Amino acid sequence: MPVDTPLQVRILDAIHDVPAAAWDALIAPGAPPFVRHAWLSAMEQSGSATEDTGWAPHHLTLWRGKKLVAAAPAYLKxxxxxxxxxxxGWANAAAQLGVEYYPKLxxxxxxxxxxxxxxxxAPGEDAQALRRALLEAAVASAEDAGCSGVHVLYPTDEEADFLEEAGLARRITLQFHWKNPGYRSYDDYLARFDSKRRHQLKRERAAAATQGIQLRTVRQADLGPEHAQRAYTFYTSTCERHSWGQVQLTPGFFERVFRDLPHAVEMVEAVKDGRVIAGAFNLVTPERLYGxxxxxxxxxxxxxxxxxxxxSVDDCIQTGRKVFEPGAGGEHKVSRGFEPTAVHSAHLIFDKRLDKAVRGFLRMERQRLTPAVEEAERICGLKPWTPPETPPETPGSSGAT
Structure with a gap:
């Protein structure tokens, strides 16, 4: 299909309206699973992300003839x-101004x-031109749907730069990520703490053995339907334990993910007296682990x-993964060696009064970011790390005979 063939915009009401192969062909190898067709399908087909739950699919796609050349997963919220x-807080400000904040795109x-x-x-396409076309489609379709604005969450740094240059308000918030500079062992990681913190981490990790608890990571061929059920059970137990918790995922979501993305799923399990008493559902790529x-x-x-x-830190060291992202929040991670890391979002609100107020808030928020990072780095307290020198080989150490 010639590149000068006009582009057509199509808004999809379900990810199943596009073939999985066509959608996934747009995704670079090694990309996180959260953008793959199977992940979005599991969300939608399981009833976890639907209009009834406040997530109405509104996927933006660009076609050249019958070929899908660009897409952006999107939802009316x-x-x-x-x-x-x-x-x-923005929604509260909108109400004071008499602006309907929901739906938003x-x-x-x-x-x-x-x-x-x-x-x-798609590979071989003008990525920047297609990004502009997708953004234009997002703004136009949001206006047509009566949305208050457009919000792009967790884009890459390059995409965040593009969105800021296009006039959206850029927001920077913090997560706490564990980073692997090339550790050879868990002891290498511990060596970056002072003696007091190192003793604390050793004591906390050793607690499992003294409690009669064994930890294991289950992956790929060893995963079965029972692990999907456990993941749902543990997920709901946490949601129900906290006042802020809200069960949003269904059992069908976990069943589909374990079935359709087996190479991207891992479970950490804690076993006591033959019973699995705790677990963590994680996603993986060759480079990263996502809690x-x-x-x-x-x-x-x-x-x-x-x-x-x-x-999972130990497992990342053993498998050579470079980054462990344990999710949003959790300042307790900082004192355990998880470093402050900037994540991005971009926002365009159609009401000029509210948009101005939000941009003013973001400017003040940005001013507080540097002190927050400095404080997190102080609490984190990691010493600079230099890979230990490899000992020189001694005669015969190669195993040659």
Missing amino acids: FHSMGEYIYDF LVGGPLSPATVPRFLT RYWGCTEEHPFLHFNVCLYQ
Whole structure:
């Protein structure tokens, strides 16, 4: 199909309106699973992300003839739950101005606070031109749908630059990520802390053994339907334990993800007396681990840290993964070596009064960012790390005979 063939914009009411192969052909190898057709399909087909739950699919696609050349996952949102870029104060300000804040158009994925390419383009295409066309389609379709504005959540740094240059208000917030500069062992990681902190981390990790708890990571061929059921059980147990918790995912979501994305799913499990008493549902790529949901049926000191942090840090070192993103929030991660990391969003609100107020708020928020990062780095307290020198080989150490 010639590149000068006119582009056609199509808004899809379901991810199943486009073939999985066509959608996934736009995604670079090794990209996080949160943008893949199977992940979005699991959200929608399971009833977890639908109009009834406040997530009406509104996917933006560009076609050249019958060929899909660009796309952006998007939803009409009727609340702000499950986004993790908090704008509840903006909704309150809108109400004071007499502005209907919902629906709004969200470009991104449901319940997935991870940086992922948001503007997907086919290889060989003019990516920048297609991004502009997708953004124009987002703004036009949002206006047609009566939305208050457009919000792009967790774009890549390059996409955030593009969106800011296009006139959207850029927001920078913090997550806390564990980063692997090339550790050879868990002891290399511990060596970056002072002796007091190192003793604390060792004591917390050793607690599992003294409690008779074994930790294991289950992946790929060892995963079965029972693990999907456990993941749902632990997820709901955490939601129901906290006043802010809200069960948004259904059992069908976990069943579909475990079935359709087996190479992207891992479970950390805690076993005591032959029973799985706690677990964490994680997503993986060759380079990164993404922590998503955890829960337990028994309470034990430091169980959360062992299941959600220490086991996966050690596993990342063993597998050579470079980054562990344990999700939004959780300042307790900082003192355990998770470093402050900027994540981005971009916002365009159609009411000029509200848009001006939001931009003013973001300017003040940005001024507080540097002190927040400095404080987090102080609490984190990681010493500079230099890879230990490899000992010289001694004669015969190669194993040659």
